Amino acid sequence: MIETRQKITLPYLFQKVQQGEPITWLTCYDYPTAYLQEQAGIEMILVGDSLGMTMLGYESTLPVKMDDMIRHACAVRRGAPNVFLVGDMPYMSYQPSNELAVLNAGRFMAEAGCDAIKLEGGAAMAPRIRAIVDSGIPAIGHLGLTPQSVAALGGFRLQGKSASLAKVIADDAKALEKAGAFAVLLELVPDRLCKVITERAENCIIMGLGSGLHAHGQLLIYHDMFGLYPKFKPKMAKTYGNAGEVILKGLQSYCAEVKSKAFPARENWFGMQDEEFDGLKKMLG
Ligand code: KIV
Secondary structure (H helix, E strand, C coil): CCCCCCCCCHHHHHHHHHHCCCEEEEECCCHHHHHHHHHHCCCEEEECCCHHHHCCCCCCCCCCCHHHHHHHHHHHHHHCCCCEEEEECCCCCCCCCHHHHHHHHHHHHHHHCCCEEEEECCHHHHHHHHHHHHCCCCEEEEEECCHHHHHHHCCCCCCCCCHHHHHHHHHHHHHHHHHCCCEEEEECCCHHHHHHHHHHCCCCEEEEECCCCCCCEEEECHHHHCCCCCCCCCCCCCCCCCHHHHHHHHHHHHHHHHHHCCCCCHHHCCCCCHHHHHHHHHHHC
């Protein structure tokens, strides 16, 4: 049954923070999954540039283009008209200049019906956040493990382990908040650092991914939750069901049944009336 949900807005998200109720956020890249996520009550969806790896099979997120993001964001919006939809700015769609950042952020809003955008980086990216927010587009920062800088960070690993590196992340969070980010995502930082940043946030929603319980809400990569990414499962992800295994078994059964002629069965095809078939045979000679 299709249930119509309340439209999730920015005031709704801040209200959840006030009420101390954690916000639910997942990645999503396609129409049928978006439909299921909205029906399940997920409040925010990120059309992440992780789609480069989870959907397109690249080794990293770097080859993803704005056009890829827009196509997937449009599909997600059609499946989930009421969630708070966030478009993830792909590599080099915002780093070169404020102007480029505003134009590409605007594409997410105008072409895909997004409610906000997210971009990676700390104080150095604060001017991009400011320019986007000044043009009327809600923006989310992303700190800690930022996959677009994975080469500089030395791999997919915990960030901000030492006091001095943790301080840089805490300062970056403040810089993004001051630049107008309404939210900051902390990916793979120690839980105590996440707690400090959440406590210091004044008018900014802190979301966590692999960063413990203290953030205002949690994000997970959908493919990690259901065994749908074959290459690895990060420690920060929890498997809520092994859809990958179910699908693989189904595919193996299909192969076996086609070979043995168990599929299609009588209920899977349509017959033809005798007189019509006789007529056809006559016509064909
Ligand atoms: O692209 C993405 O899905 C992301 C998450 C890893 C936070 O940015």
